Amino acid sequence: MSAVATREQRPLRADAERSVRTILEAAEKVLAANPTASLEQVAEAAGVARTTVHRRFANRQALVDAMVRNVLDQVEAVIDSGHPDTAPPLVALHQITANVLAVKLGWPFAMQESFAPGSKWAEGQRHINARCVRLLTRAQAAGLLAPDTDLDWACKVYYALIGEAAHNTSSTDPQLLATKVVETLLHGVGPRA
Amino acid sequence: MSAVATREQRPLRADAERSVRTILEAAEKVLAANPTASLEQVAEAAGVARTTVHRRFANRQALVDAMVRNVLDQVEAVIDSGHPDTAPPLVALHQITANVLAVKLGWPFAMQESFAPGSKWAEGQRHINARCVRLLTRAQAAGLLAPDTDLDWACKVYYALIGEAAHNTSSTDPQLLATKVVETLLHGVGPRA
DNA sequence: ATCATCAGCAACAGTCGTGTAGCAGATACT
DNA sequence: AGTATCTGCTACACGACTGTTGCTGATGAT
Numbered sequence: 071m072s073a074v075a076t077r078e079q080r081p082l083r084a085d086a087e088r089s090v091r092t093i094l095e096a097a098e099k100v101l102a103a104n105p106t107a108s109l110e111q112v113a114e115a116a117g118v119a120r121t122t123v124h125r126r127f128a129n130r131q132a133l134v135d136a137m138v139r140n141v142l143d144q145v146e147a148v149i150d151s152g153h154p155d156t157a158p159p160l161v162a163l164h165q166i167t168a169n170v171l172a173v174k175l176g177w178p179f180a181m182q183e184s185f186a187p188g189s190k191w192a193e194g195q196r197h198i199n200a201r202c203v204r205l206l207t208r209a210q211a212a213g214l215l216a217p218d219t220d221l222d223w224a225c226k227v228y229y230a231l232i233g234e235a236a237h238n239t240s241s242t243d244p245q246l247l248a249t250k251v252v253e254t255l256l257h258g259v260g261p262r263a
Numbered sequence: 264m265s266a267v268a269t270r271e272q273r274p275l276r277a278d279a280e281r282s283v284r285t286i287l288e289a290a291e292k293v294l295a296a297n298p299t300a301s302l303e304q305v306a307e308a309a310g311v312a313r314t315t316v317h318r319r320f321a322n323r324q325a326l327v328d329a330m331v332r333n334v335l336d337q338v339e340a341v342i343d344s345g346h347p348d349t350a351p352p353l354v355a356l357h358q359i360t361a362n363v364l365a366v367k368l369g370w371p372f373a374m375q376e377s378f379a380p381g382s383k384w385a386e387g388q389r390h391i392n393a394r395c396v397r398l399l400t401r402a403q404a405a406g407l408l409a410p411d412t413d414l415d416w417a418c419k420v421y422y423a424l425i426g427e428a429a430h431n432t433s434s435t436d437p438q439l440l441a442t443k444v445v446e447t448l449l450h451g452v453g454p455r456a
Numbered sequence: 457a458t459c460a461t462c463a464g465c466a467a468c469a470g471t472c473g474t475g476t477a478g479c480a481g482a483t484a485c486t
Numbered sequence: 487a488g489t490a491t492c493t494g495c496t497a498c499a500c501g502a503c504t505g506t507t508g509c510t511g512a513t514g515a516t
Contacts, residue, residue, distance in 0.1 A: 085483065121496095122492085130474080226430070276460090301504090302503080302504075461513085463510105467507085467508090468507085469506085472504100480493100486488090
């Protein structure tokens with residue numbers, strides 16, 4: 071939970087740690103609205119001086135990195151809590167979808183950034199991706215997916231649907247959105263047989 | 264086709280017009296790889312001097328605007344050629360999907376930009392969106408979509424699928440990709456009934 | 457052939473974002 | 487209470503990108 075420090079490894083004082091969190095959250099808000107916003111704007115949104123941002127994060131990249139690592143950790147944790155390897159596939163799929171949606175609703179920029187192609191986070195992406203494929207494989211074995219489905223494609227579609235659902239204006243309830251995502255993933259928008 | 268001029272309204276000389284096209288295409292390549300690339304990089308990729316870019320486009324925004332308008336026009340034209348209001352819905356859907364995919368494969372940055380939320384292109388988006396909904400309505404009437412399907416959601420899913428298909432590495436054949444997109448849109452990845 | 461237009465080039469000014477440094481006052485730890 | 491740490495503030499240096507101007511030579515149009 072703590073030690074998000076990027077510049078110093080010495081344990082931070084309580085108020086400094088609070089600053090880090092505040093800056094991360096402000097950066098999420100500001101950069102979500104404008105990915106090229108200056109650190110000045112981030113600092114202003116966080117209610118701190120610009121120099122404080124530089125004090126806690128060596129440079130812009132370090133700040134973004136901290137946001138991405140934060141969100142990747144959240145996603146991993148949230149997948150864990152959905153028991154993807156033991157719960158019934160449909161249950162796990164729904165629960166994990168809802169959980170991931172909740173993360174994405176709160177950290178849209180960091181989420182987008184962590185899944186950007188060709189980034190230094192390919193490793194983190196791969197791990198999550200592997201877990202996704204594993205879950206989909208279980209779903210396929212359970213007959214939820216067609217036997218000849220391309221799982222990589224299914225995975226991409228799944229991500230895309232989560233992305234669209236997060237942009238939705240009608241609702242921000244992860245459970246409702248998850249239902250829509252999973253339904254659409256499995257059956258599309260065509261008539262149910 | 265011509266008169267893409269952004270700075271002058273007087274008809275351009277032939278070589279100048281060629282410059283404009285070259286710059287637009289170079290900008291697409293460069294900005295697709297890095298949306299914050301400098302105009303210097305664009306100029307270099309186009310094989311012209313930076314000042315020439317400024318000669319043809321008053322500022323960065325004007326350049327991007329030209330790219331977006333270009334792509335919006337292409338998409339409109341490509342939808343036209345699919346006869347969305349007269350051809351059988353499934354045929355039109357497939358053909359338009361393939362056509363739009365072809366555009367998106369060539370102009371990924373401009374496409375992304377023109378569909379960015381909260382941009383000055385909301386008008387253009389709305390028009391295309393309306394045509395998409397109209398086509399989906401016809402598809403629904405033909406029984407291709409469930410009667411209770413939320414068409415706005417279906418539309419978003421459709422766009423997202425096109426986006427994912429365009430990122431696909433396995434194939435760049437619009438026809439094949441379109442098949443995948445339409446299939447997935449209508450039936451998801453679940454087993455066919 | 458003549459003339460308007462265009463492109464490359466060099467130089468310049470201005471703006472903005474980044475990153476650093478030092479100091480003074482406030483705040484947390486023990 | 488004493489000490490180390492943290493923050494805001496001001497100031498500065500630096501680089502990058504932008505946009506303009508004027509010139510010369512080249513090229514298209516008629």
